[in-house]
Amino acid sequence: MTAVDAHSPYPRDYSLTGPEGRHAVEIGLASADWYHSDVPRKVMKDLMRRRDGPAIRDTLLWLVLLVLSGAGGVLLWGSWWSVPFWIVYGVLYGSACDSRWHECGHGTAFRTEWMNDAVYHIASFMVMRNPVSWRWSHARHHTDTIIVGRDPEIPFMRPPDLVMGVLHFIGLPDVIFWMRTLIRNALGRISAEEAEYIPESERPKAVFWARVHVAIYALAIGSAVAWWSIIPLMLIGGPRIYGAWHMFLTGLLQHGGLAEDVVDHRLNSRTVLMNPVSRWIYWNMNYHVEHHMFPMVPYHALPRLHDLIKHDLPPPNTSFIDAYCEMIPALIRQRREPGHYIRKTLPATARPYREEFHNAVGQR
Amino acid sequence: MAEWTDVCALDDIEEEDVVRFDHGERTFAVYRSPDGEVFATDGLCTHEQVHLADGLVLDDTIECPMHNGRFNYKTGAALRTPACVALGTYPARIVGGRVQIEL
Numbered sequence: 001m002t003a004v005d006a007h008s009p010y011p012r013d014y015s016l017t018g019p020e021g022r023h024a025v026e027i028g029l030a031s032a033d034w035y036h037s038d039v040p041r042k043v044m045k046d047l048m049r050r051r052d053g054p055a056i057r058d059t060l061l062w063l064v065l066l067v068l069s070g071a072g073g074v075l076l077w078g079s080w081w082s083v084p085f086w087i088v089y090g091v092l093y094g095s096a097c098d099s100r101w102h103e104c105g106h107g108t109a110f111r112t113e114w115m116n117d118a119v120y121h122i123a124s125f126m127v128m129r130n131p132v133s134w135r136w137s138h139a140r141h142h143t144d145t146i147i148v149g150r151d152p153e154i155p156f157m158r159p160p161d162l163v164m165g166v167l168h169f170i171g172l173p174d175v176i177f178w179m180r181t182l183i184r185n186a187l188g189r190i191s192a193e194e195a196e197y198i199p200e201s202e203r204p205k206a207v208f209w210a211r212v213h214v215a216i217y218a219l220a221i222g223s224a225v226a227w228w229s230i231i232p233l234m235l236i237g238g239p240r241i242y243g244a245w246h247m248f249l250t251g252l253l254q255h256g257g258l259a260e261d262v263v264d265h266r267l268n269s270r271t272v273l274m275n276p277v278s279r280w281i282y283w284n285m286n287y288h289v290e291h292h293m294f295p296m297v298p299y300h301a302l303p304r305l306h307d308l309i310k311h312d313l314p315p316p317n318t319s320f321i322d323a324y325c326e327m328i329p330a331l332i333r334q335r336r337e338p339g340h341y342i343r344k345t346l347p348a349t350a351r352p353y354r355e356e357f358h359n360a361v362g363q364r
Numbered sequence: 365m366a367e368w369t370d371v372c373a374l375d376d377i378e379e380e381d382v383v384r385f386d387h388g389e390r391t392f393a394v395y396r397s398p399d400g401e402v403f404a405t406d407g408l409c410t411h412e413q414v415h416l417a418d419g420l421v422l423d424d425t426i427e428c429p430m431h432n433g434r435f436n437y438k439t440g441a442a443l444r445t446p447a448c449v450a451l452g453t454y455p456a457r458i459v460g461g462r463v464q465i466e467l
């Protein structure tokens with residue numbers, strides 16, 4: 001692994017309506033043709049194959065565990081014995097919702113489309129994301145992954161705000177921001193940034209779903225006041241604060257400390273090998289390079305895809321600790337040297353990185 | 365005037381699959397359905413101009429490889445966002461083991 005300072009002009013404008021986005025379009029960096037590892041069509045077809053079985057099994061397990069842990073927390077309320085139940089409930093609600101939202105948003109979790117849609121809507125509510133806006137935002141994230149001025153889902157804008165990075169683990173900044181966004185959408189207002197990626201025809205749907213979400217949250221808050229009890233908020237909405245830590249533990253690693261403005265996911269995404277429980281909560285999104293390169297491959301086939309193309313990828317991080325030991329120093333260095341990024345050494349069997357645009361942006 | 369254009373041998377398209385066909389300046393996606401019929405649509409997704417032939421055929425739908433938008437390849441109808449605009453469709457037939465589309 002080598003550390004690179006691209007000497008790019010920082011601070012940069014990460015907004016979607018500013019000059020960086022226009023520049024990316026002008027030089028062909030937006031909607032570009034990205035690098036893909038070679039996978040024979042026959043094999044890829046098999047990997048892309050949709051099945052209901054794995055996601056039905058995982059969803060039933062998820063719902064049963066949610067009910068059991070939530071019931072345990074409520075029944076033991078007032079005793080310390082309720083704490084482990086809330087820890088489990090919090091992670092299942094406030095973290096697992098993110099991966100369910102993500103995979104069902106891609107439509108790859110289930111073969112049956114209504115199942116994808118149903119879980120997508122439930123998970124969108126839990127994760128406090130407008131189900132319409134975020135579908136479009138995530139589509140843009142895939143077209144223009146970590147392209148400054150184009151990607152609305154860049155977690156660490158350079159120089160990175162490390163305090164905010166830490167605060168994410170208690171879910172608060174996120175919840176405040178997204179709750180405000182939901183309320184704004186519910187009032188019928190779409191921001192200029194949102195208008196960048198949500199087509200006009202879809203905006204009324206975004207407003208409708210924001211109203212549904214806000215109404216349910218209002219009901220939960222109303223119940224808490226009426227019963228003078230925090231329990232309704234421990235069950236609804238609250239886990240997005242106290243249980244979101246695992247979502248950020250995994251999610252911040254996806255692109256943190258890696259390159260901007262490249263057309264090769266091997267340079268801007270990170271694959272991390274992790275324990276089976278985290279992989280279940282995260283629905284295998286730890287294979288993040290693979291997911292970005294081939295978003296049609298369902299979560300349950302990503303380990304197979306990884307085995308097939310790992311000769312063409314940088315070595316994966318071997319654990320959370322290994323990945324954080326790589327990312328944190330890079331983020332700290334980006335505070336002083338925002339052009340710095342982690343550039344991993346490819347194995348001898350890999351094709352070289354595609355980074356022509358990266359150089360083009362750096363030389364501006 | 366529209367005329368039938370040769371695409372490939374029927375055996376070049378697996379059942380429930382799609383191939384890309386470039387003709388002049390244009391590009392098409394040519395499908396073989398699970399029941400053996402052939403169909404043709406515009407080759408690029410109406411969302412962001414990605415080749416649909418890299419996507420997945422599921423029953424009578426094609427799923428775009430970029431953002432998983434879906435179209436009915438028999439009618440061209442957009443079925444799943446972010447695909448919102450229908451694809452153009454073209455008549456297709458099998459003659460003597462060859463696939464032809466009418467352009």
Ligand code: FES
Pocket residue numbers: 139409410411412413414428429430431432433434445446447
């Ligand atoms: S490019 Fe086809 S769905 Fe986006």
